[in-house]
Amino acid sequence: MDCFVISGGKRLKGTVAISGSKNAALPLMAASILTEGETVLKGVPDLTDIRSLSYLLEKLGVRVFHSDNGNISLKVEDEMNCHAEYELVRQMRASVCVMGPLLAKRGRAQVSLPGGCNIGYRPINLHLQGLEALGATVELVGGDIHLKAKRLKGAEIFLGGPFGSTVLGTANIMMAACLADGTSVIECAACEPEVVDLANYLNACGARITGHGTPRITIEGVSELKGVEHTVIPDRIEAGTILVAAAITNGDVRLSNCRLDHLLAVVDRLKAIGVHVERTTDGSVQVSSARRLEPVEMTTQPYPGFPTDLQAQMMALLCLADGNSIITEKIYPDRFVHVAELNRMGAILRKEGPTVIVEGVKQLIGAPVMASDLRASAALVLAGLVAKGKTTVSRVYHIDRGYDRIELRLNALGADIKRLPEKYADHQ
Ligand code: EPZ
Secondary structure, eight states, X not given: OEEEEEEOOOOOEEEEEOOBOHHHHHHHHHHGGGEESEEEEESOOOOHHHHHHHHHHHHTTEEEEEOTTSOEEEEEOOOXXXXXXXXXXXXXXXXXXXXXXXXXHHSXXXXXXXXXXXXXXXXXXXXXXXXXXXXXXXXXXXXXXXXXXXXXXXXXXXXXXXXXXXHHHHHHHHHHHHTSBSEEEEESXXXXXXXXXXXXXXXXXXXXXXXXXXXXXXXXXXXXXXOOEEEOOBOHHHHHHHHHHHHHTTOEXXXXXXXXXXXXXXXHHHHHHTEXXXXXXXXXXXXXXXXSOOOOEEEBOSTTSBOGGGHHHHHHHXXXXXXXXXXXXXXXXXXXXXXXXXXXXXXXXXXXXXXXXXXXXXXXXXXXXXXOSHHHHHHHHHHHHHSBSEEEEEOTHHHHTTSTTHHHHHHTTTOOEEEEEGGGGGGO
């Protein structure tokens, strides 16, 4: 296992290109199961999660070829195996997005029910409810969900749960409904840009989807989809993380390949904190920050609200604000594993239910801390960038799941992060 050793206090400056979106690429890759012929996805980030899904798809009979330039080609060669095993689903929960495509195209799917997750309870009841509404039979056998349907039938499906809609649930139902008989309507659909990207890809393949990007998506079933070439949207969470990295180091950074229209809630909070974010004439985004950071209140919400995937990173920034901030998590009320670790670095954070009160401090102090989920790890790296002295973030495999060589990209902006095998960390 590797760790990051970060020497804090370096101001970030320069330009960075944002990678393709992990959370858009994963369902796009799964959608290849639905198609005849070859799909080429351009701008896919090189991440552990992408490799894990490639491995699963290969087991499911899809030939997956990664080229050096970030393109992936996918082509179904064998439709026999429909089983996503526990070993794979356990490693990556997003594997559940093969469920809808397998069922729609092959008439059956056997997918291990995902177990516990370190960001809190994450059921898939809405996915199953939606597939059942399309006519599938659903059975739980030995920890695996067995789904069957000769041919799915269009239906009206409500996908709202206690925390709003479901992103991968919407993706699953939308993919399945593409090959159903008749018309389906998803009410309370997720509006996230990753769902829109998937719908755009499916439409290019021959699907008939309208309303994507709104809470009501209509899908007219078709008999066949053909693989096409598609460029994955930029990763709004990576972009948001870099915006915070610039802000926390009092830096001045330009982001290219960044969709600011996907980040309006984030920009709104950053501006309230006193961070300058603006679009440049060449379409890039420039971010710089004032020395004084204002405290704010913020709440995570489904898109277009503030994304839960940037809550931890914003908390790292607000640790240094001039006063008390309040952060409320409305998607995953237990997604706070970073709180105790940030407190080890001198932050003053108090958790009360799904809310954290952040008492601003003058300085964070480097310490050994442990990554335990992807975005929490990113927050610890951000805190390390500004902390006094040395911060060692262990278990960085969490961060490698979702950020493409983050240390090299931050170092190119002036950070000082070394990746080392954990056993050498103490000798640095
Ligand atoms: C996606 O997960 C993302 N993952 C997550 O990003 C992100 O945090 C999440 O959406 C919310 O934005 C991918 O896209 C691969 P949900 P997903 O179903 O789709 C509840 C990251 O760090 N719910 O939209 O699995 C659920 O418990 C990851 O990159 C049900 O109740 O999330 C949660 O409270 C982590 N029943 C809320 O809905 C269900 O059947 C939203 O979850 C499904 C979800």
